Amino acid sequence: MKIDRRHFLVMLPAAAIAWKYLLAGTPEASPNYTMTDHWWSMLIDIPKCIGCGNCVRACAVENDVPDGHFRTWVERYLVTDWHMENPEVVSPDGGKEGFSAAPAEENGKYFFVPKLCNHCADSPCTQVCPVGATFIAPDGVVLVDQTYCLGCAYCVQACPYGCRYIHPEKRVADKCTLCYHRITKGLKPACVENCPTGARQLVDLKDPYDPIHAFLKTHYVQVLKPQMATGAKVFYNEMDGSVR
Amino acid sequence: MSRFKDAGHLFRFAFLFVVAFAVFLVVRHFVVPRSFGEYGHYRGAAIGEIAAHPIHFAGHQACEACHADIADTKKAGKHATVNCEACHGPLANHAADPSIQPAKLDTAVLCIRCHAASAAKPKDFPQVDAEQHSSGVACETCHQPHSPAIQAGGAK
Structure with a gap:
């Protein structure tokens, strides 16, 4: 085949488009899932949490979380009288096996606070990554590309919520993915699926029919450390001001 | 130049x-x-x-596809919001291949995980001191886990 200059010039844009598709890499694993249709987050209803630790165990099984490390964990707070700045916080093994019976406290209040990655919209952890191994996916989930991570742990230090750790065997950063492999298949995250009281709810802020919109209109909701301006998206219902 | x-x-x-x-x-x-x-x-x-990571928990929709009778019992009872795998454990392999039998459950461990009395738990959540409440009698003698309210004639 003989290609003259005119044909060559005509072919050039077509070749460029074909090359772009070639560079785009492997297609998504979930064919019916459109990333731009979602903006995922979570709602935690503190008065419903009983501290059973089902979420922590389910998370560990679903995501092969190594012992002693947590993608989600539960803290038990005891705030006595007006000592808001000095709450007594315990989390034995991340609350994985629940909590032993608490002694009755006449002079204070107890409550449980489940914690996980806040999937911040302006996340400090993704900003400090020197190699682009952690990022906010187009559907609002903060993920780690473990084949690209160097394990420098900048992100572990940058997270104001202590949600990241270095995986002891893989030597790379690991964290809650909001069970990305589940939510892209239409399932609930393992912690939400296994919460017996419905204290944890998966939320899609881009879905106009998601009950979160009605909930946010009728409840007093906070995020953790709003002063950090990280755009945290895990909403806590009826959270005490002593929670850090 | x-x-x-x-x-x-x-x-x-x-x-x-x-x-x-x-x-x-x-x-x-x-x-x-x-x-x-x-x-x-x-x-x-x-x-x-x-x-593309594999799942371990099948999700209650997968359970209910086959076990519709239990799903109906559960919906009518107090445990309506408790999903199957919260007690039965991760069973994606059973959902994919029903010939894989799930492990037997121990109510002595499972019930108390949530219902053990503690001052830290929300006041409206049903809690018992297991020793006082049943003095060693297994929970399912009186309470059927899928619909735990005590029925006339005990658990079926």
């Missing part, structure tokens, strides 16, 4: 610069992953790889 009389070293330098840039472009082409920059400063294909 006289101004460029001794400019040979400049051209050599410019040539080296062009060569080095070409080498940079070639190396970058092979070193940077193909999908890098597809959505942002990261490897776009990583999203699909994370989404």
Whole structure:
């Protein structure tokens, strides 16, 4: 085949488009899932949490979380009288096996606070990554590309919520993915699926029919450390001001 | 012309610069992953790889597809909001291949995980001191886990 200059010039844009598709890499694993249709987050209803630790165990099984490390964990707070700045916080093994019976406290209040990655919209952890191994996916989930991570742990230090750790065997950063492999298949995250009281709810802020919109209109909701301006998206219902 | 009389070293330098840039472009082409920059400063294909991880919990919809009778019992009772795998454990392999039998459950462990009395739990959540409440009698003697309210004639 003989290609003259005119044909060559005509072919050039077509070749460029074909090359772009070639560079785009492997297609998504979930064919019916459109990333731009979602903006995922979570709602935690503190008065419903009983501290059973089902979420922590389910998370560990679903995501092969190594012992002693947590993608989600539960803290038990005891705030006595007006000592808001000095709450007594315990989390034995991340609350994985629940909590032993608490002694009755006449002079204070107890409550449980489940914690996980806040999937911040302006996340400090993704900003400090020197190699682009952690990022906010187009559907609002903060993920780690473990084949690209160097394990420098900048992100572990940058997270104001202590949600990241270095995986002891893989030597790379690991964290809650909001069970990305589940939510892209239409399932609930393992912690939400296994919460017996419905204290944890998966939320899609881009879905106009998601009950979160009605909930946010009728409840007093906070995020953790709003002063950090990280755009945290895990909403806590009826959270005490002593929670850090 | 006289101004460029001794400019040979400049051209050599410019040539080296062009060569080095070409080498940079070639190396970058092979070193940077193909999908890098597809959505942002990261490897776009990583999203699909994370989404492709296998699941361990099948989800209650998968359970209810076969065990509709239990789902109906459960919906009518106090445990309506408790999903199957919260007690039965991760059973994606059973959902995919029903010949794999789930492990037997121990109510002595499971019930008390949530219902053990503790001052830290919300006051309206049903809690018992197991020793006082049943003094060692197994929970399912009186309470049927899928619908725990005590029925006339005990648990079925």
